[in-house]
Amino acid sequence: MTNTDKNLHIIPFKAMGGPCNVHLYLADDQLHLSDELINEVRRIESKYSRFNENSVLSQINKNSSKGIVVDDETAGLLNYANDLYTLSDGLFDISSGILSEAWNFKSNNLPTKKSINEALKLVGWGKVSFDGNELKMPANMRLDLGGIGKEYAADCVANLARSFRIQHGLVDLGGDLSVIGPHPDGTPWRVGISNPRNPQEAIAFTNLHSGGLASSGDYERYMIINNKRYCHILNPKTGYPENSISGISIIANQCMIAGSIATIAMLKGKDLAIKWLDEQGITYVMVDKHLKISAQKA
Amino acid sequence: MSSSKILSVLTASALAIPTLSSAADMPTQNSLSYVSSFYTDDAISGSQSIDGKEHDRYDIKVNQFHVMAPISEDETISFDYIHDAMSGASPWSVAPVGTTNKVIMSGASIKDTRQDTRINYTKYERFRTSGITFSNSRENDYNSYSLGGDLQLSLSDKNTVIGAGASISWDTIKPTQGIYANLLDGITKENKNTYSIYGSVTQVIDKKTLVQFGASTSFHTGYLSDAYKMNDKRPDYRFMTTTNIKLVYFFDQVDASAHLEYRYYKDSWAVRSDTIGLTMYKNLQGDYQIVPSIRYYSQDAAKFYNTNTTQASTAQYYSDDYRLTKYGAIGTGLKVIKRLSDITVYGSFERYNTNNDFALGANSKNNPGLVSYTRMSIGIEYKF
Numbered sequence: 001m002t003n004t005d006k007n008l009h010i011i012p013f014k015a016m017g018g019p020c021n022v023h024l025y026l027a028d029d030q031l032h033l034s035d036e037l038i039n040e041v042r043r044i045e046s047k048y049s050r051f052n053e054n055s056v057l058s059q060i061n062k063n064s065s066k067g068i069v070v071d072d073e074t075a076g077l078l079n080y081a082n083d084l085y086t087l088s089d090g091l092f093d094i095s096s097g098i099l100s101e102a103w104n105f106k107s108n109n110l111p112t113k114k115s116i117n118e119a120l121k122l123v124g125w126g127k128v129s130f131d132g133n134e135l136k137m138p139a140n141m142r143l144d145l146g147g148i149g150k151e152y153a154a155d156c157v158a159n160l161a162r163s164f165r166i167q168h169g170l171v172d173l174g175g176d177l178s179v180i181g182p183h184p185d186g187t188p189w190r191v192g193i194s195n196p197r198n199p200q201e202a203i204a205f206t207n208l209h210s211g212g213l214a215s216s217g218d219y220e221r222y223m224i225i226n227n228k229r230y231c232h233i234l235n236p237k238t239g240y241p242e243n244s245i246s247g248i249s250i251i252a253n254q255c256m257i258a259g260s261i262a263t264i265a266m267l268k269g270k271d272l273a274i275k276w277l278d279e280q281g282i283t284y285v286m287v288d289k290h291l292k293i294s295a296q297k298a
Numbered sequence: 299m300s301s302s303k304i305l306s307v308l309t310a311s312a313l314a315i316p317t318l319s320s321a322a323d324m325p326t327q328n329s330l331s332y333v334s335s336f337y338t339d340d341a342i343s344g345s346q347s348i349d350g351k352e353h354d355r356y357d358i359k360v361n362q363f364h365v366m367a368p369i370s371e372d373e374t375i376s377f378d379y380i381h382d383a384m385s386g387a388s389p390w391s392v393a394p395v396g397t398t399n400k401v402i403m404s405g406a407s408i409k410d411t412r413q414d415t416r417i418n419y420t421k422y423e424r425f426r427t428s429g430i431t432f433s434n435s436r437e438n439d440y441n442s443y444s445l446g447g448d449l450q451l452s453l454s455d456k457n458t459v460i461g462a463g464a465s466i467s468w469d470t471i472k473p474t475q476g477i478y479a480n481l482l483d484g485i486t487k488e489n490k491n492t493y494s495i496y497g498s499v500t501q502v503i504d505k506k507t508l509v510q511f512g513a514s515t516s517f518h519t520g521y522l523s524d525a526y527k528m529n530d531k532r533p534d535y536r537f538m539t540t541t542n543i544k545l546v547y548f549f550d551q552v553d554a555s556a557h558l559e560y561r562y563y564k565d566s567w568a569v570r571s572d573t574i575g576l577t578m579y580k581n582l583q584g585d586y587q588i589v590p591s592i593r594y595y596s597q598d599a600a601k602f603y604n605t606n607t608t609q610a611s612t613a614q615y616y617s618d619d620y621r622l623t624k625y626g627a628i629g630t631g632l633k634v635i636k637r638l639s640d641i642t643v644y645g646s647f648e649r650y651n652t653n654n655d656f657a658l659g660a661n662s663k664n665n666p667g668l669v670s671y672t673r674m675s676i677g678i679e680y681k682f
Contacts, residue, residue, distance in 0.1 A: 076315030083311040087304050156317045165327070184639065254318070257308045280304050 006168070006184065009034065015041045016150045018174030022157065025168035025184055033164050037157050041173065044153040048077075048145045050097070057143060065139040077145065077152065078130055080256070084148075085125045088264045093125045095137070096236035097144025105221045105232060116239035123236050151214050151259030154178035158212075158255075170208075171255075178212040178255040193285050194219075196247035203247075204285050204293060212255025216262035217247030217287075229289070233266045244270035244289055251283040306457070313425075324422035325374060328367045333677035335360040339386065339669050346666035348393060348400040355669060356386035372422045380414040389667035391528035392605045392618040399605050401667045404526065412437045425452045431465075442469040444492075461498040461512075467491065473525040488521030508546040515539045523617070530617045532602070537566040554580040568601035569622065572658065575629075589633040589646075596658040599624040605665065620667035626656025627670075640681050648673040 006025040011034045013020050022037055024030075049055045056074055070078065084092045102111045102119040128137040137143075145152070150173050157171045158178040169180035170189045182188050188209035192202030196217045206213070218231035218241070231241045248265050250258040261282060265273035270288050277284050278296055285295045312318055339355035347353055359382070366376035390404045413436045420429035427450040435442040446465030452458070469490040496514035503509060518536040542561040549555065561573040575593035582588060600622040602615035633646035652668040654661050 072316050076317075080308070080311045080315065083307055087307060152315075152318075155312070159318055167327075252305065253309055254312050256312055256318075257305065260308065261304070282305065 006030075011038070013038050013041075016045050016153065016173055020174060021172045022161075023170040023172070023189075024161065024166055024180070026166065030164070030166065033161070033166065036164070037161055037171075040157050040160050041153050044149065044156060047073075048149050050142075050144055050146075057145065060135060061142045064135050064137050067134055067136040069134050075132060077148070078135065079132060081145075081148065082125065082130060084260050084264075088267075090124075090126070090237060091235065091264050091267045092147060092260060093123060093236035094143050094145060094147065095125050095128065095141055096123045096234060097146055098122050098142055099234040099236070099239050100221075100232055102239065103230070103232070103234065105223050105230075108223050108225065110225055110230070120236075120239050123239075147263045148256055148260055150174060151176045151178075151212070151254075151256040154255040155212060176212070176214045176255050176259060177208065179208050179210050182209050193249045193287075194247060195291075196287050197291065203287060203291075204295075206249075206251065206285065208251065211251060211253040212258045213249055213251050214255050214259035214262050215247060215249040216259070216266045218243065218245070218266075218289075219247065231266075233263060235267050242267055242269040245273065245286060246289050246291065247287040248273070249285045324372060325366065325368060327681040329365070329679060329681045331362075331364045331677060331679035333360070333362040333364075333675055335362070335673060335675040337671060337673045339671045342389070342401050342403060342667070346401055348395060348402050353401075353403045354386055355388060356384055358382050358384040360675075374420045374422075376418045376420075378414070378416040378418075380412070380416075382412040382414075383409075384412070385409045388526065389620060390526065392620075392665060392667055394605065399664055399666055402528070410438050412440075426450065439472050439474045440469065441472075442467055444468070446494075457502040459500040461500070462496065464493075464495045466493050469520075471521060471525060488525075490518060490520035490522060492519075493517045506548040506550065510544040510546075511542070512544075513539070513541045524619055527617070527619055529604075530619060531615055532617055533567065533615055535566070539564055552580070554578055567622070569597060569599070571595060571597040585637040587635040587637070589631075589635065591629075591631045591633075593627075593629040593631075594656075595627040595629070596656065597623075597625055598657075599663050603663065605663075618665070620665040620669065623654065623665040623668070624657045624661050624663040625652055625654045625665070625668055626658065627652040628656060642679045642681075644675075644677050646673075646675045646677075 006027050009024050009026050009031070011022050011024070015038070020041065022034060024034060026033065046052055047055055048057045050057060052058060056071070060068055060070065081094045099116070099119050102115045104111070122141050127141065128135065154171045154173045154176050155178045158180045161169055161171070161180045167181040168184045171178045171180065175194065177191060179189060188207035190205055191208050191213060193204040193206060194215060194217070195201045195203035196219045199219050216233060218229055218233070221232035223230055229243050231243070234241050245266055248262050250262045250265070252258040252261060265277060265284070265286070268276060270286070274286065274294055283297055285293065287293055337358040337360065339357070341355060342353040344350045344352050361381045363379045364376065366374055368374050385407055387404045387407060389401045391402045392399045393402060394400075414433065416431060416433040418429055418431040420427060429448050431446045433444050444465055444467030446463060448461065448463030451460045453460070469492070471488045471490065472486065494514060494516035496512065498510060498512035500508065500510040516538050518538070520534060522534060522536055523532045524530045540561060540563045542559060544557060544559040546555060546557050555578070557577045557579070559575045562570075563573070564570040573593065573595045575591065577589060577591040580588050600617065602613065602617060603622045604613065604616045605618045627650060629648065629650040631646060631648040633644055635642060635644040649672050651670045654664050654668065
């Protein structure tokens with residue numbers, strides 16, 4: 001089968017709370033494989049959804065005060081989250097999801113100090129005991145893979161596609177991208193970076209040959225009170241968002257890593273984030289609250 | 299750019315998740331290739347041969363087939379078959395005529411074929427690639443079986459790869475008794491065993507630079523003399539060591555990479571050699587790549603190398619084989635590769651010139667049997 005016999009198929013679907021696409025160069029006898037790729041997204045979504053009572057994540061949140069043994073995939077993700085917590089000095093914390101319950105972004109009212117302090121008592125991966133197999137955490141604490149789940153799913157789909165010998169394609173789960181492989185002629189995928197004030201419009205373009213790109217920004221869930229924007233990315237130490245960055249896109253060898261770094265950068269704030277990203281040699285495009293663009297190509 | 303601790307730790311951590319850890323480096327397509335080569339030794343000139351006549355040496359036609367197929371998500375099998383058809387003559391001995399050494403050729407044309415078959419199984423895992431290879435090489439007068447295993451470990455960030463391998467081979471020599479049978483060693487069947495190990499470390503320094511260190515040793519034991527040479531009696535063991543360092547640098551402004559390699563070899567026969575080589579890979583428009591290369595080689599003679607037959611007859615070991623003398627060589631090559639979507643074709647030309655005077659340092663050894671050669675190849679590879 002030559003590459004010229006393969007056509008580009010773009011298959012749209014809805015998952016993980018948003019529009020998704022897989023872009024695949026497939027031969028006619030490979031068309032059925034796209035279903036398996038979409039099923040992989042559904043598998044991860046149902047396994048780690050907060051809203052599905054039977055999900056593995058919900059089981060953990062219900063039962064882990066007594067201690068719960070987790071499967072290998074979940075253990076791998078928790079181990080990754082543990083490394084992320086350590087490397088970010090506690091800024092990336094998968095137990096911080098409870099803070100967004102204190103913040104009701106539809107209400108247009110700021111939460112009270114008291115409600116934030118109450119929520120903060122239930123935040124802190126440091127209070128969790130995880131030995132790589134068994135997880136135990138204080139009662140009422142809850143884990144949420146919101147910061148890495150969708151990006152992880154994008155990488156899993158790309159990896160599964162490669163195992164089906166699909167070599168050329170791109171996975172797009174609500175703007176989080178994982179490359180299966182470049183176009184058949186070797187040219188990279190050309191992808192847009194969203195304008196934080198008009199997310200449907202590109203403010204910049206970049207080429208993606210391999211790896212992943214993930215974005216984070218203050219435009220997904222937010223409220224504006226007294227001309228100040230409060231977004232959903234909340235600091236697990238203070239309970240409040242940072243507001244110096246409007247949007248950031250990271251390119252890394254995995255979409256999940258790009259997404260994790262994007263979240264940490266949002267929480268660090270513009271100046272500290274630029275210093276840190278430059279030091280770490282990370283490729284990024286950052287748009288600050290005045291829509292000024294900074295970037296580094298590693 | 300400083301080394302990014304966070305990227306390497308997170309990459310290791312992400313790839314440890316079972317769903318993300320499948321073998322991404324594994325070939326995902328079947329591949330089939332064929333290479334045809336023609337190799338020709340320069341003739342021995344009348345001034346170098348004892349009878350004053352020009353003598354042709356070896357011509358070898360090589361046909362090489364290779365097929366590789368993934369057999370599961372993380373395993374491949376490959377099969378190689380090489381057929382060499384050689385004809386010509388080779389130096390039988392060297393004798394002094396006055397103050398210069400002259401070559402005595404083997405006379406009648408030797409015709410032989412070599413058939414080499416090789417089968418390899420490789421398993422690709424998250425941070426580990428391991429393989430096993432079995433091969434057989436067969437000529438009229440020679441048969442060799444070998445078995446080898448190799449292992450490559452990527453350290454967590456995949457910027458460091460450690461390689462190691464070991465092999466063993468069992469060779470049997472049954473000289474065909476030609477017209478010089480009575481002068482030959484008179485052996486009918488002899489054995490030779492070879493045991494080899496190697497290790498290497500490859501380190502990615504940054505996006506443009508890679509460095510590799512390697513070391514290998516091999517131990518040969520058994521009949522190591524050349525049954526087709528008149529004055530040739532060698533020790534029955536040979537311990538060989540090689541160390542090498544290779545630097546690869548990518549020049550992104552010109553879309554080319556340079557591979558600079560130095561190799562040091564030493565063995566228990568006191569043969570030692572230095573090799574330095576430079577190969578450039580330059581990408582051109584239209585999916586062409588050109589690969590020019592240059593290599594310099596210098597070798598010291600074996601301790602028992604001797605072209606004086608009178609002395610040789612009383613020594614324990616002696617050989618006048620041109621391959622054991624002190625000499626130097628310069629090799630130059632050019633390869634042109636064209637990539638189409640599923641097919642890659644290439645042509646290559648190599649010229650190798652040897653000379654006693656090319657060796658490093660003053661040289662009193664002189665062997666007119668040194669061989670210079672030309673090799674041309676064309677190849678095609680199809681991936682599907």
